[in-house]
Amino acid sequence: MNAARLTLDPNRAFPADPGTREIAVRIYEHVKDLPIISMHGHVEAQAFAENTPFPDPAQLLIVPDHYVFRMLASQGVNLDDLGVPRQDGGAVETDSRAIWKRFCENWKLYRGTPSRFWIEHELVEVFGVDLVPSAETADAIYDQIASVIAEEDFTPQGLLDRFDIEIISTTDPASSDLEFHRQIREQGLGHRVVPTFRPDAALTLTGPTFKAEVEAIGKLSGEDVSTYEGYLAALRHRRRAFIEAGARATDHGHLLPNTQPLPDEEAAALYGRAVAGEEISAEEGAAFEAHMLFQMAKMSTEDGLVMQIHPGVRRDHSTEILETYGKDKGYDIPIGVDYTRGVQPMLDAFGRNPNFHCILFTIDETVYSRELAPIAGTYPAVRLGAPWWFIDSPDGMRRFRELATETAGFYNTSGFVDDTRAFASIPARHDLARRIDAGYLANLVAEGRLTEEEAIETAVDLTSTLPKASYPPIAH
Amino acid sequence: MNAARLTLDPNRAFPADPGTREIAVRIYEHVKDLPIISMHGHVEAQAFAENTPFPDPAQLLIVPDHYVFRMLASQGVNLDDLGVPRQDGGAVETDSRAIWKRFCENWKLYRGTPSRFWIEHELVEVFGVDLVPSAETADAIYDQIASVIAEEDFTPQGLLDRFDIEIISTTDPASSDLEFHRQIREQGLGHRVVPTFRPDAALTLTGPTFKAEVEAIGKLSGEDVSTYEGYLAALRHRRRAFIEAGARATDHGHLLPNTQPLPDEEAAALYGRAVAGEEISAEEGAAFEAHMLFQMAKMSTEDGLVMQIHPGVRRDHSTEILETYGKDKGYDIPIGVDYTRGVQPMLDAFGRNPNFHCILFTIDETVYSRELAPIAGTYPAVRLGAPWWFIDSPDGMRRFRELATETAGFYNTSGFVDDTRAFASIPARHDLARRIDAGYLANLVAEGRLTEEEAIETAVDLTSTLPKASYPPIAH
Amino acid sequence: MNAARLTLDPNRAFPADPGTREIAVRIYEHVKDLPIISMHGHVEAQAFAENTPFPDPAQLLIVPDHYVFRMLASQGVNLDDLGVPRQDGGAVETDSRAIWKRFCENWKLYRGTPSRFWIEHELVEVFGVDLVPSAETADAIYDQIASVIAEEDFTPQGLLDRFDIEIISTTDPASSDLEFHRQIREQGLGHRVVPTFRPDAALTLTGPTFKAEVEAIGKLSGEDVSTYEGYLAALRHRRRAFIEAGARATDHGHLLPNTQPLPDEEAAALYGRAVAGEEISAEEGAAFEAHMLFQMAKMSTEDGLVMQIHPGVRRDHSTEILETYGKDKGYDIPIGVDYTRGVQPMLDAFGRNPNFHCILFTIDETVYSRELAPIAGTYPAVRLGAPWWFIDSPDGMRRFRELATETAGFYNTSGFVDDTRAFASIPARHDLARRIDAGYLANLVAEGRLTEEEAIETAVDLTSTLPKASYPPIAH
Incomplete structure (x- = not known):
């Protein structure tokens, strides 16, 4: 794969x-x-x-979407590590590339879910991504999405x-x-x-x-x-x-x-x-x-x-x-x-x-x-x-x-x-x-x-x- | 159509x-x-x-059938206008042809319902109708049904x-x-x-x-x-x-x-x-x-x-x-x-x-x-x-x-x-x-x-x- | 059949x-x-x-399996007649061949049920039976299952x-x-x-x-x-x-x-x-x-x-x-x-x-x-x-x-x-x-x-x- x-x-x-x-x-x-x-x-x-403009791929696609981060949480990923802000203002992950990678390396969790369906559509149709998310492809996909987000009318x-x-x-x-x-x-x-x-x-x-x-x-x-x-x-x-x-x-x-x-x-x-x-x-x-x-x-x-x-x-x-x-x-x-x-x-x-x-x-x-x-x-x-x-x-x-x-x-x-x-x-x-x-x-x-x-x-x-x-x- | x-x-x-x-x-x-x-x-x-004998198409197929008239009611048709009798004996529609037309012109409401399935079967198999109900065909269908209803053994x-x-x-x-x-x-x-x-x-x-x-x-x-x-x-x-x-x-x-x-x-x-x-x-x-x-x-x-x-x-x-x-x-x-x-x-x-x-x-x-x-x-x-x-x-x-x-x-x-x-x-x-x-x-x-x-x-x-x-x- | x-x-x-x-x-x-x-x-x-070792086909497949005997009970077969033990120690059917026959002659009750699916699999794969259960085939199937049950490692x-x-x-x-x-x-x-x-x-x-x-x-x-x-x-x-x-x-x-x-x-x-x-x-x-x-x-x-x-x-x-x-x-x-x-x-x-x-x-x-x-x-x-x-x-x-x-x-x-x-x-x-x-x-x-x-x-x-x-x- x-x-x-x-x-x-x-x-x-x-x-x-x-x-x-x-x-x-x-x-x-x-x-x-x-x-x-x-x-x-x-x-x-x-x-x-x-x-x-939207800040970056993680802030656009992961952090605001409870469909996405709840599935990671269900397998034990801490919401801190996904950059979800704490009520007490305490430190959470700020490295969006790290958040994005955590998502990509758990791609198989989304099999059979509508999140998978929606995200695939977004990756291909909105962001022109042609790689299946994985730990290996996370950075390349991140860069591609970031380049689209940076377009003037995005x-x-x-x-x-x-x-x-x-x-x-x-x-x-x-x-x-x-x-x-x-x-x-x-x-x-x-x-x-x-x-x-x-x-x-x-x-x-x-x-x-x-x-x-x-x-x-x-x-x-x-x-x-x-x-x-x-x-x-x-x-x-x-x-x-x-x-x-x-x-x-x-x-x-x-x-x-x-x-x-x-x-x-x-x-x-x-x-x-x-x-x-x-x-x-x-x-x-x-x-x-x-x-x-x-x-x-x-x-x-x-x-x-x-x-x-x-x-x-x-x-x-x-x-x-x-x-x-x-x-x-x-x-x-x-x-x-x-x-x-x-x-x-x-x-x-x-x-x-x-x-x-x-x-x-x-x-x-x-x-x-x-x-x-x-x-x-x-x-x-x-x-x-x-x-x-x-x-x-x-x-x-x-x-x-x-x-x-x-x-x-x-x-x-x-x-x-x-x-x-x-x-x-x-x-x-x-x-x-x-x-x-x-x-x-x-x-x-x-x-x-x-x-x-x-x-x-x-x-x-x-x-x-x-x-x-x-x-x-x-x-x- | x-x-x-x-x-x-x-x-x-x-x-x-x-x-x-x-x-x-x-x-x-x-x-x-x-x-x-x-x-x-x-x-x-x-x-x-x-x-x-049954009186007419509307009295046979519309007025007694709550499956049929409830769907019309759900889109705002008044039960009076469908000839449903009032408890107080007040006036309701008595023109069966008008009732029948109200039904026919709303035929699309029945798409996907069993009423549609049953009525199509009745129209074709029982009454020999070969027209799709609509405002335009209402009278012709009415006449065809009425002619069957008038048969001696109906x-x-x-x-x-x-x-x-x-x-x-x-x-x-x-x-x-x-x-x-x-x-x-x-x-x-x-x-x-x-x-x-x-x-x-x-x-x-x-x-x-x-x-x-x-x-x-x-x-x-x-x-x-x-x-x-x-x-x-x-x-x-x-x-x-x-x-x-x-x-x-x-x-x-x-x-x-x-x-x-x-x-x-x-x-x-x-x-x-x-x-x-x-x-x-x-x-x-x-x-x-x-x-x-x-x-x-x-x-x-x-x-x-x-x-x-x-x-x-x-x-x-x-x-x-x-x-x-x-x-x-x-x-x-x-x-x-x-x-x-x-x-x-x-x-x-x-x-x-x-x-x-x-x-x-x-x-x-x-x-x-x-x-x-x-x-x-x-x-x-x-x-x-x-x-x-x-x-x-x-x-x-x-x-x-x-x-x-x-x-x-x-x-x-x-x-x-x-x-x-x-x-x-x-x-x-x-x-x-x-x-x-x-x-x-x-x-x-x-x-x-x-x-x-x-x-x-x-x-x-x-x-x-x-x-x-x-x-x-x-x-x- | x-x-x-x-x-x-x-x-x-x-x-x-x-x-x-x-x-x-x-x-x-x-x-x-x-x-x-x-x-x-x-x-x-x-x-x-x-x-x-398991005693016999009825004791292996009927008497302990409430999926099986409840379906027979639902059609009026008495649990006594299926050999289900009574709390009071009273007499119940002890003829396993008779119990087995009661099951076989009611085979059609299981149509569409998972019991039917499981039992067919067991009969063919585990016991090498190649007859459809019925009153006529009950004895032959019983004998075939009994012969497998009698194998040393069963x-x-x-x-x-x-x-x-x-x-x-x-x-x-x-x-x-x-x-x-x-x-x-x-x-x-x-x-x-x-x-x-x-x-x-x-x-x-x-x-x-x-x-x-x-x-x-x-x-x-x-x-x-x-x-x-x-x-x-x-x-x-x-x-x-x-x-x-x-x-x-x-x-x-x-x-x-x-x-x-x-x-x-x-x-x-x-x-x-x-x-x-x-x-x-x-x-x-x-x-x-x-x-x-x-x-x-x-x-x-x-x-x-x-x-x-x-x-x-x-x-x-x-x-x-x-x-x-x-x-x-x-x-x-x-x-x-x-x-x-x-x-x-x-x-x-x-x-x-x-x-x-x-x-x-x-x-x-x-x-x-x-x-x-x-x-x-x-x-x-x-x-x-x-x-x-x-x-x-x-x-x-x-x-x-x-x-x-x-x-x-x-x-x-x-x-x-x-x-x-x-x-x-x-x-x-x-x-x-x-x-x-x-x-x-x-x-x-x-x-x-x-x-x-x-x-x-x-x-x-x-x-x-x-x-x-x-x-x-x-x-x-």
């Missing part, structure tokens, strides 16, 4: 059966070059506003063109002053880079930053957040500010998809105790989050922001990792969720309201056929989001289509929605999704369940029409 | 791999023309007794012959006087159309019709239902009347598959409070339902009625839909169930009793390999019912075979059991099931796990032998 | 697609003859120590060579005096047959043998087990004795994978009440089991025993079977488990400790992609065990690879771990696992997701490298 050539199979991720594959190839031809619609992600607004803004990204959304806390987005608009990119309103920290009474967050939104909105009414007004105000900055959606990542509203006075009392610094129990905190999800849905019917719900993840499973390296370090583990009963109050109230639109995501695959597809297949307000996080993978995406389509059809889904901090992986992720959808559709054609003409139209809809329709612009 | 020709691929729903497909075709040849055994469904006894009784239905079962409340079934028997069709005993409303203390239901069974049976003993006697009496009317099975659709019996005095007290009109809590109601499932199992050991359990659906998820249009309008959403602990009391008591037979159904696919197959693979009383409701679909049926067969084998399953209000879809549903089973068996042959001779025998067993054996006639 | 020839398809269990199959065949060539590593099973140490020790078993582990209670293992070592087989420490009975306060078990470990260890401290010391002592007897692992089969430790004084109080014969509630018992799983993990960090967790089975679902025939008689039914929250306390404490190694098993397949793969894909201490029990089957193993690999990769799995009481089925089980892994890898190659060279290396790792690395020898 020494210095084996790295190439991309043009038929990668298509079905193995030759007849089905031929159909998939023909379908894929119609979508492979369509622009990217990327309405949910974690590239920072600051990166676009300041348009700073910047966040430049990549919008390179990657043919029609529109991309950042994710921003409710307390963001949206200054970077203002700068982005000033640079004429307001139609291509938009914010998403993510108020989790302001809705989680038991969270470590709750008080700071509500104070910040109080200040930005000029509302008196010492009262529950002022708090709601401040949230409405921030939503409006986000809409004016181009936002089309909100995003909610609570543990549970529960939406049972509390009586107003009960909610107000809980809120009051929380801002007064009183102890809030876990049950009370969860009840308030459910109440506020309901309020967010209600506000969506008023202002038109599409509501995205990403539940079911037990964050920071390892206390040690949280304390040492902070959040989003690969130790977030999914749990089972009850969507049917969780979203019932919200959908009972707003699910047939033509001004309400929500997109439901899951990592718990058991709810696809049992709960989400039946819900999306009847409530006009609901679309199913794409397979999320760990299941944004070849087989994960196939299972989603297989488990959801028969009950929800294609037209109650959002089309592909990526979700990444790794900017350079965006084209690879969209390409993979297009291949998987083409393969799924090809199989329907091969089984006489769809005509090829319909399959092609559906593939285009999944790639372009549905993502755009799922996140419509809001007049302001 | 304008006026594209509608044809059925003779190899539809078979595996795409050519070698496996050839085997599937050979297996399917042995079962495709076998008579239909349809032991669970929702065609009304009245339809058979009165043998009334009546419920006539369809028994057209569709080669050997036997079909209706589903009837415990309070049914079985008068329509008496008329059916008088017309010499008692061997082909039989009732099923569905006592849910009489077992659900918290249900809106509980009191009316027990009063009705009291009257029909001549038992004093003011006491718990009288209530049990009335239920026994009704079961006997159903058996005399040809019934072979009971059917139970409670939320949970729980079967924990209560002490008799506790059950009697709960019952007494309910008939006295006292408030029964949700927990008490659920406990009584579990108790009564146990009692139903016990009665089955006495009278031989096969017990069908269809749990795990949160009915009437949308209060607005329930209030406006009533039950069974597409807003029933499944939940996860715990079968292992739920049915344990019942199976511990009767699961090895040679006089007890039950068939377990699920929409929660997670229990196939984890719970249902291990249960059916050891308790002689238990068979697994076919994939039910949303998962009565090409991929849903494949997953059932793949997830259940390895532990339960084929011979602890019931064979295909359809479940529909849409009479005209019955042959399509059985044809699809036969194709999927043929494909699954073909794959076992292709993988060297079964001989073709065995596969053919098994296919015949799944189509005829097992459905008949699962619902044996009861001497009376 | 009368006296049809029984043959094994050389391509059995490989993918049906011809191109993918060819790749699978090439991969399989590299692993098919590798020695067997069998680090978890239920063949008794006594059998190896005494090396007693003994437990002899089978180690015949089957090319490099190493096999028994499963032994904490109270085992390990005398049989001493005899095994004396016979020079200590490197090939090792014990596993299974302390369930000593950790389950509510179990019927708890007191007897702790008394036994007290006696063997010389510790005073009347106190909690003495109890922990006794367990440490027994673990040490097992290590000295060659053990590499512990095994834990509690209902839940919970690991929340109690405050020491609370644990000590519960223990004290239990040894004093006081009533322990189910909740208290479960809390103590969780506490002790945490303690076992802690001891593993001290002594190096790999911790195997096999949760999620509701044992003895049928009280009647338990009372009549005892445990492990086919009436153990899985339930859903919550691994994410269950193992969190243990992994938070030890999951990144380089001295801790655990292997997590499941029968609840819903946790593969949702919980287990994310956990194994980040905690260095964790590997995923192979599909267990009912899902140790062709499609079950495929689903495991498909659902776990994309997030955990291959190198966070243990490789194949069989789990059987049926000695003669061990080669068949390993052969099947190698075939399925070859097919899964071949599909990755066919889809352009892996090179064939990588696939071959991975197949060898799954067969040999990973099972050995997952259960390393402990210096003593």
Whole structure:
């Protein structure tokens, strides 16, 4: 394997059966070059506003990508040695070439994973690398990537063109002053880079930053957040500010998809105790989050922001990792969720309201056929989001289509929605999704369940029409 | 696509791999023309007794079929505009041609769904339609269907012959006087159309019709239902009347598959409070339902009625839909169930009793390999019912075979059991099931796990032998 | 079918697609003859120590194998008639030829099951049978198997060579005096047959043998087990004795994978009440089991025993079977488990400790992609065990690879771990696992997701490298 050539199979991720594959190839031809619609992600607004070049291969591809470093960690590599910053500011590896080599010499760990698929695509298509990663090839690959990174237009803004990204959304806390987005608009990119309103920290009474967050939104909105009414007004105000900055959606990542509203006075009392610094129990905190999800849905019917719900993840499973390296370090583990009963109050109230639109995501695959597809297949307000996080993978995406389509059809889904901090992986992720959808559709054609003409139209809809329709612009 | 020709691929729903497909075709040849055994469904006894012709295409194919109208509703079509009757008797669309056109112009919503598969089969095979539905073709298709509906023998009784239905079962409340079934028997069709005993409303203390239901069974049976003993006697009496009317099975659709019996005095007290009109809590109601499932199992050991359990659906998820249009309008959403602990009391008591037979159904696919197959693979009383409701679909049926067969084998399953209000879809549903089973068996042959001779025998067993054996006639 | 020839398809269990199959065949060539590593099973140490020949075909293949007799029971065959011993010593079938015939005449029940696959392999490869089992062929097959069983080296020790078993582990209670293992070592087989420490009975306060078990470990260890401290010391002592007897692992089969430790004084109080014969509630018992799983993990960090967790089975679902025939008689039914929250306390404490190694098993397949793969894909201490029990089957193993690999990769799995009481089925089980892994890898190659060279290396790792690395020898 020494210095084996790295190439991309043009038929990668298509079905193995030759007849089905031929159909998939023909379908894929119609979508492979369509622009990217990327309405949910974690590239920072600051990166676009300041348009700073990326420092080096490790800082671009390893350090910010928990998919990548968690796999190395799982085999005992220390996060310090991968350059992941410590909360205490303590020393971590700063030699990016050493970090890169640690990754390359463990290349075999990624066999069978989507990270492997994405990185191969990036290496070949984005960076022109033609070597298989290994301890021996690490330096040569590093140099090749570094040379591309050094190109003048290899910047966040430049990549919008390179990657043919029609529109991309950042994710921003409710307390963001949206200054970077203002700068982005000033640079004429307001139609291509938009914010998403993510108020989790302001809705989680038991969270470590709750008080700071509500104070910040109080200040930005000029509302008196010492009262529950002022708090709601401040949230409405921030939503409006986000809409004016181009936002089309909100995003909610609570543990549970529960939406049972509390009586107003009960909610107000809980809120009051929380801002007064009183102890809030876990049950009370969860009840308030459910109440506020309901309020967010209600506000969506008023202002038109599409509501995205990403539940079911037990964050920071390892206390040690949280304390040492902070959040989003690969130790977030999914749990089972009850969507049917969780979203019932919200959908009972707003699910047939033509001004309400929500997109439901899951990592718990058991709810696809049992709960989400039946819900999306009847409530006009609901679309199913794409397979999320760990299941944004070849087989994960196939299972989603297989488990959801028969009950929800294609037209109650959002089309592909990526979700990444790794900017350079965006084209690879969209390409993979297009291949998987083409393969799924090809199989329907091969089984006489769809005509090829319909399959092609559906593939285009999944790639372009549905993502755009799922996140419509809001007049302001 | 304008006026594209509608044809059925003779190899539809078979595996795409050519070698496996050839085997599937050979297996399917042995079962495709076998008579239909349809032991669970929702065609009304009245339809058979009165043998009334069907009014028109929309009233036959759209208005009674929640699979069809829920998909239109999911994209914002109002149920009024589909002619779904309102509870308040308010005006709804009465122009069947307009309803039909709304369906046809939304044809693409059904891509990838079993409804598409069934309807294409019906259009071509039952109605001789050769146009793809669209706004443009809607009228022509309507006329063609209407002309077939107008044929003299296109009546419920006539369809028994057209569709080669050997036997079909209706589903009837415990309070049914079985008068329509008496008329059916008088017309010499008692061997082909039989009732099923569905006592849910009489077992659900918290249900809106509980009191009316027990009063009705009291009257029909001549038992004093003011006491718990009288209530049990009335239920026994009704079961006997159903058996005399040809019934072979009971059917139970409670939320949970729980079967924990209560002490008799506790059950009697709960019952007494309910008939006295006292408030029964949700927990008490659920406990009584579990108790009564146990009692139903016990009665089955006495009278031989096969017990069908269809749990795990949160009915009437949308209060607005329930209030406006009533039950069974597409807003029933499944939940996860715990079968292992739920049915344990019942199976511990009767699961090895040679006089007890039950068939377990699920929409929660997670229990196939984890719970249902291990249960059916050891308790002689238990068979697994076919994939039910949303998962009565090409991929849903494949997953059932793949997830259940390895532990339960084929011979602890019931064979295909359809479940529909849409009479005209019955042959399509059985044809699809036969194709999927043929494909699954073909794959076992292709993988060297079964001989073709065995596969053919098994296919015949799944189509005829097992459905008949699962619902044996009861001497009376 | 009368006296049809029984043959094994050389391509059995490989993918049906011809191109993918060819790749699978090439991969399989590299692993098919590798020695067997069998680090978890239920063949008794006594059998190896005494090396007693097997009595007859029924006693070898039917009576000890609950996979086999549960399927017959599911169709109404009485366990008495299969020779399963009764707890009361009452008469059961002793005519092994009659038992064997009951099995053969029901051969079709096994269609599509892994038992069928294993038994066919055993009949052909181990016993040289070339007849398909049936009532007519039962006697001839019986005679043929009996003649092989009668061969001089067809003994437990002899089978180690015949089957090319490099190493096999028994499963032994904490109270085992390990005398049989001493005899095994004396016979020079200590490197090939090792014990596993299974302390369930000593950790389950509510179990019927708890007191007897702790008394036994007290006696063997010389510790005073009347106190909690003495109890922990006794367990440490027994673990040490097992290590000295060659053990590499512990095994834990509690209902839940919970690991929340109690405050020491609370644990000590519960223990004290239990040894004093006081009533322990189910909740208290479960809390103590969780506490002790945490303690076992802690001891593993001290002594190096790999911790195997096999949760999620509701044992003895049928009280009647338990009372009549005892445990492990086919009436153990899985339930859903919550691994994410269950193992969190243990992994938070030890999951990144380089001295801790655990292997997590499941029968609840819903946790593969949702919980287990994310956990194994980040905690260095964790590997995923192979599909267990009912899902140790062709499609079950495929689903495991498909659902776990994309997030955990291959190198966070243990490789194949069989789990059987049926000695003669061990080669068949390993052969099947190698075939399925070859097919899964071949599909990755066919889809352009892996090179064939990588696939071959991975197949060898799954067969040999990973099972050995997952259960390393402990210096003593």
